[in-house]
Amino acid sequence: MGENQTSSRKLDHIRICVEEDVESEYTGLEDVMLLHNSLPELDLADIITEVRFLGSKLSAPLLIASMTGGHPDTKDINRNLAMAVEETGIGMGVGSQRAAIEDKSLEDTFSIVREHAGNAFIYANIGIPQIIKHGVEYAEKAVEMIDADALAIHLNYMQEVVQPEGDVYARNGYSAIENVVKEIKVPVIVKETGGGISNRVARKLRNCGVEAVDVGGAGGTSWTAVEFYRTKDDIGKRIAIDFWDWGIPTSFSIIECAEILPVIATGGLRSGLDVAKCIALGAEIGSSALPFLHAAMRSSDEVVKEINYFIKGLKVAMFLTGSRRVKDLRDCRIVVSGKLKEYIEVTGIDVVKFCESRNKGGFL
Amino acid sequence: MGENQTSSRKLDHIRICVEEDVESEYTGLEDVMLLHNSLPELDLADIITEVRFLGSKLSAPLLIASMTGGHPDTKDINRNLAMAVEETGIGMGVGSQRAAIEDKSLEDTFSIVREHAGNAFIYANIGIPQIIKHGVEYAEKAVEMIDADALAIHLNYMQEVVQPEGDVYARNGYSAIENVVKEIKVPVIVKETGGGISNRVARKLRNCGVEAVDVGGAGGTSWTAVEFYRTKDDIGKRIAIDFWDWGIPTSFSIIECAEILPVIATGGLRSGLDVAKCIALGAEIGSSALPFLHAAMRSSDEVVKEINYFIKGLKVAMFLTGSRRVKDLRDCRIVVSGKLKEYIEVTGIDVVKFCESRNKGGFL
Amino acid sequence: MGENQTSSRKLDHIRICVEEDVESEYTGLEDVMLLHNSLPELDLADIITEVRFLGSKLSAPLLIASMTGGHPDTKDINRNLAMAVEETGIGMGVGSQRAAIEDKSLEDTFSIVREHAGNAFIYANIGIPQIIKHGVEYAEKAVEMIDADALAIHLNYMQEVVQPEGDVYARNGYSAIENVVKEIKVPVIVKETGGGISNRVARKLRNCGVEAVDVGGAGGTSWTAVEFYRTKDDIGKRIAIDFWDWGIPTSFSIIECAEILPVIATGGLRSGLDVAKCIALGAEIGSSALPFLHAAMRSSDEVVKEINYFIKGLKVAMFLTGSRRVKDLRDCRIVVSGKLKEYIEVTGIDVVKFCESRNKGGFL
Amino acid sequence: MGENQTSSRKLDHIRICVEEDVESEYTGLEDVMLLHNSLPELDLADIITEVRFLGSKLSAPLLIASMTGGHPDTKDINRNLAMAVEETGIGMGVGSQRAAIEDKSLEDTFSIVREHAGNAFIYANIGIPQIIKHGVEYAEKAVEMIDADALAIHLNYMQEVVQPEGDVYARNGYSAIENVVKEIKVPVIVKETGGGISNRVARKLRNCGVEAVDVGGAGGTSWTAVEFYRTKDDIGKRIAIDFWDWGIPTSFSIIECAEILPVIATGGLRSGLDVAKCIALGAEIGSSALPFLHAAMRSSDEVVKEINYFIKGLKVAMFLTGSRRVKDLRDCRIVVSGKLKEYIEVTGIDVVKFCESRNKGGFL
Ligand SMILES: Cc1cc2nc3c(=O)[nH]c(=O)nc-3n(C[C@H](O)[C@H](O)[C@H](O)COP(=O)(O)O)c2cc1C
Numbered sequence A, B, C, D: 001m002g003e004n005q006t007s008s009r010k011l012d013h014i015r016i017c018v019e020e021d022v023e024s025e026y027t028g029l030e031d032v033m034l035l036h037n038s039l040p041e042l043d044l045a046d047i048i049t050e051v052r053f054l055g056s057k058l059s060a061p062l063l064i065a066s067m068t069g070g071h072p073d074t075k076d077i078n079r080n081l082a083m084a085v086e087e088t089g090i091g092m093g094v095g096s097q098r099a100a101i102e103d104k105s106l107e108d109t110f111s112i113v114r115e116h117a118g119n120a121f122i123y124a125n126i127g128i129p130q131i132i133k134h135g136v137e138y139a140e141k142a143v144e145m146i147d148a149d150a151l152a153i154h155l156n157y158m159q160e161v162v163q164p165e166g167d168v169y170a171r172n173g174y175s176a177i178e179n180v181v182k183e184i185k186v187p188v189i190v191k192e193t194g195g196g197i198s199n200r201v202a203r204k205l206r207n208c209g210v211e212a213v214d215v216g217g218a219g220g221t222s223w224t225a226v227e228f229y230r231t232k233d234d235i236g237k238r239i240a241i242d243f244w245d246w247g248i249p250t251s252f253s254i255i256e257c258a259e260i261l262p263v264i265a266t267g268g269l270r271s272g273l274d275v276a277k278c279i280a281l282g283a284e285i286g287s288s289a290l291p292f293l294h295a296a297m298r299s300s301d302e303v304v305k306e307i308n309y310f311i312k313g314l315k316v317a318m319f320l321t322g323s324r325r326v327k328d329l330r331d332c333r334i335v336v337s338g339k340l341k342e343y344i345e346v347t348g349i350d351v352v353k354f355c356e357s358r359n360k361g362g363f364l
């Protein structure tokens, strides 16, 4: 597949994500209730949202998830994201850097991020198929291009397999990741993009030396949905519909991975309350893509506003659960119901202990 | 924040509560079935709805929950409520007295209650932020102003935190309450206003010497909903929507607190059947605000009618469960289902024993 | 209350039942699946629907439930029911005979039943308030009037209590029933009319010598619904709505009573499949009112048709579960779900054993 | 019943199936989630969909379920199905051959299948009533007529019993099957047609020497639904509605039978994802009728397209669960919820173990 294709597909994706309904329905966060603490023993001003993550400091446990770059028209989006991230002290990822690795003329659509976010936590991004094919070379180029603090290798077979031109080879994935981990100087995150990461996969990734997972669970932007709009093929469309909601919902995936590796929660987080719920379930950080795309297409101010909305919601949830620090959310009692409770039961987790606290561990 | 603001906000609140949809959806009472007793072994005339509560006698286990006063236009409302309460022998609370404590000219909007309800159980009302700031002084003034039988300190951080001008300090809350309990002559009730009270909070309040809790659970008037209509700020509106249904549903909160302290159940009670269900779950008294506001804006007769509707429904439920006295409802078998059953399960309560009776205790 | 009132109220009831929506929603039968037997080892012709009940033979386990008589205009209805019952070999009850006991001129509206159903199983009907007030006298008169094979004493406090003119005394109910059982020559059935009978009540009735219960569970005709249409009083209407769905659903009530006394299942049975489900749950007989009222207002042929529809459905269910005799349905495996499964769980019944068979007993 | 009737009824059925809504609602497959494997350790090209079934090789675990033949107008349908099956390497069944056994002039509507599918796995089809009546004779004729690789005896009492002219004798069914198994040279499959097969029935069939069951569960084409459209009789129509959804849902039935005999899953499979779910639950093969009827009425190319759609979906599911071979799907973790979870619980299956793997066995 030529670079032009990779690059122009990027634009397609953005247009579809902005114009069409591309979300799947269930994150499981709707089945989580954080238990209200009516007399929290702290002032709102006491709340500390700062966290450390992979050696960096974030003003709040929030990342803008990998989205774009790789086509000239995406440069402004990345600039707006970067400016806002720098201003608010959170972090962000860039979209897959493959196009720019293969065509240097596109590099500035990524490097603009570091230009406008000199201090922020920025992570590079490259797909697992490229890592399998090109190994450490691509990984290093991606990191260098934006002077990244970490590298995210994304797993997106769900999308590849419904894409007519998809890269549908996954063999040797773990050893390829292991190699990158050994050679590269920054921490490696492995990141799903809508399918979620299971306990078994998380264990294998830990054994490869991966330092965090971004669960990328079902419930938010669905890449089979995006491909539904792109494909012209009749069978392709029907397959895309059948697999629209495929994947481990974000809430399930957090529980699957929380005791294995530090977890970034992505997939359908649409508010600071969602971030708080993810952290209460066991994640370290919440992350979101789609809402920030909408904002970034307007201005960096809009992105700042969206970030502030997320942080405000997180703070409200922390205040109303009496959580001074972010990790205190994990000691907050929760009530799970519906499908999430069913998942916990069939997985053999002790639901009573789980609801009491996710800090004591040993629930999986 | 100046008094004028407190006072005029009161009117805003009333207007919004009367004109807009301000309720949240789930009390959990819809998931409670009182088991029908087809041959009750008593006559309807045998039923005794009278109860004693904090040393006072009530003709029925029903209180009109704290609502208003503090603005000249609310005086009529309080008069209508007071006349009806006196006539029917139940009790009532007044709204937060802060405005009148800070501006004596507003006192009559509260004292009118005792004027028209010389014998009724009346409780004073002041917010926890004022107690933290002004301690016993405000508490005593509130009680004196209406010659109250008890004082309710309300917890409303859910509202404060979504209010731009909110009092978002909660530190030293328990010690402030403990001080008031020690100094003041009347019993102290701690009262939520839509967020519900958890087991942990109830235990701490008991340790402070508090004599009863009013659970103020989710499912009725939602103060984040009210603030949604008030705020002009875009982020504020989105936060208010996200937290619209926040809080421990009334039914859950009753179960959380029933073995710790005497419970007044508020939050979404809309009928005598609801009151009966709350008592069956473990509450001593049911209480409601919104339906009585509608009535009080018309006349005291309308309030009486509403009270009679509640008492009639309670009596029917008592008759059809064979409950001669109010507390017999707690021995009535119940069937719980849906989300309430899920909550009971994840909390580690023995659901079979719980459904059999809530009088034997030890279920939490 | 005068006789005229009793009599004219009868007409009101019939009109409302025919013209308005008077049913409550949930019988729980929708949550029962009879396990299909794809190779049943019998021919449809082998199926024996005959049963013996209280010493009488019925061509099928089906009774038309007590409905009417007591007003001149109801005579035709009772005649049509009687002719159809006689023709098809099932049984029926008459409506409350109070009006005719108190006004002999109305007797023929009941006695017409025995006239046209010389051999059928017919049961008399009188309300518990009358039994408490008038004892054996009314019971004997009711039985004599139609040469009844059994007497049903109905419990209908749910209706009485929402009726402005209702008989709301229930004290001494059990001893009154016990007296009737001792004095009267026919077996005594106790019958609910929409509220369902609990295990505790069934035990007490057994101790009084009662020979069967008709559970009259929630899910079919709701008498609070009927009173909703009758009452002009505002509070009355609201109470009727609140209690519209009150009562133990038919399926729950069958399970409550099946190990205590022979059970007639009434309340929302609308097909032979419903009858089969009730029997599978533990009932001896299914019974229904409302669908037969519609038919009887047209002709006895329409009633025969409706009976045949019920019997055909029962036979199909028996065939497809491989049940040669009616009681074999109780050995048929079932799957319960939804609210019915929840009820079984909270009641402490072993749901696995219960689903395997209801014949082995000991599940309550 | 004469042959003409059998033959013309066939056309009725096809017309109704194509024009009307004949499906029942719940297969239970909607309550199965295959756990996503985000890094599958294989390439899409590594996936092997080939399976062996009853001694034959299939390119994928997919059969077109028995549908038609027996009326001159059905010949084209069978030809189109046969050509597509031959081209794609899967297998198919023919519809009931009774009409052609009783009227030789109709034989070509069946034999055309073998003509156009010289190498494919083809199974003959005859109803249990004919086997009971005519024994091995009909069975042998059916197999010979199409040179079948296997014989399916279908159980369809659900349909027969709602059909006015139905064959409603089932006595001696097992011994009749046992006889056929002994005498006939090809393997015998017993096949339901919408009612599902229970564990008890599967055990008995295994004892008769049957080599596989086709569960024909509820959730797809409903034959009571089809008869609803055919019958003119009022009671017949009501019975058909009552029993429209009767039967063991496909997913339940697979679980019932999977440890007893090799399972073909039919009933509401509408995609390759459905096939994958059935196999994950324990089936060997997925099979479907209705979607292929629609295609076959157009052309063999349309049937090929539909087959390819199914196989593509299966492959995607295999890839995304990391299943190299079809049977690996049974080791894939699943999450069950809703009614399917409830069924598993009431059946006494250990739901945690079941979700972990269906290969280890011993769960029933
Ligand atoms: C327009 C767009 C482009 C994306 N591109 C990438 C990408 O290149 N690399 C990647 O790892 N994830 C990519 N993602 C996935 C996101 O990082 C994220 O995992 C996913 O969208 C779920 O989060 P959401 O529901 O908040 O959108 C993209 C998402 C969007 C909306």
Ligand SMILES: Cc1cc2nc3c(=O)[nH]c(=O)nc-3n(C[C@H](O)[C@H](O)[C@H](O)COP(=O)(O)O)c2cc1C
Pocket (backbone or CB within 6 Å): B013, B014, B017, B065, B066, B067, B068, B094, B095, B096, B125, B154, B191, B192, B193, B194, B216, B219, B220, B221, B266, B267, B268, B269, B287, B288, B289, B290, B291, B293
């Ligand atoms: C108009 C209005 C004003 C209120 N003001 C107060 C108040 O000043 N102090 C207080 O403790 N609760 C206040 N409440 C809360 C009520 O006491 C009660 O806890 C809450 O409304 C839930 O009950 P409901 O669903 O029956 O309305 C107010 C409620 C309403 C509707």
Ligand SMILES: Cc1cc2nc3c(=O)[nH]c(=O)nc-3n(C[C@H](O)[C@H](O)[C@H](O)COP(=O)(O)O)c2cc1C
Pocket (backbone or CB within 6 Å): C013, C014, C017, C065, C066, C067, C068, C094, C095, C096, C125, C154, C191, C192, C193, C194, C216, C219, C220, C221, C266, C267, C268, C269, C287, C288, C289, C290, C291, C293
């Ligand atoms: C019009 C009508 C009149 C009834 N009258 C009586 C009655 O007099 N005595 C009685 O025991 N039940 C009476 N019932 C109750 C029925 O016997 C039965 O318990 C109830 O209707 C539930 O069954 P269904 O849902 O099939 O109608 C009456 C029901 C109807 C519809």
Ligand SMILES: Cc1cc2nc3c(=O)[nH]c(=O)nc-3n(C[C@H](O)[C@H](O)[C@H](O)COP(=O)(O)O)c2cc1C
Pocket (backbone or CB within 6 Å): D013, D014, D017, D065, D066, D067, D068, D094, D095, D096, D125, D154, D191, D192, D193, D194, D216, D219, D220, D221, D266, D267, D268, D269, D287, D288, D289, D290, D291, D293
């Ligand atoms: C038009 C049509 C005709 C059928 N005829 C037969 C038949 O003759 N013999 C048989 O065993 N099953 C027959 N079936 C049942 C199917 O084999 C299958 O079990 C059932 O349709 C469920 O699958 P589906 O939901 O994919 O349609 C027929 C189905 C259809 C749609």
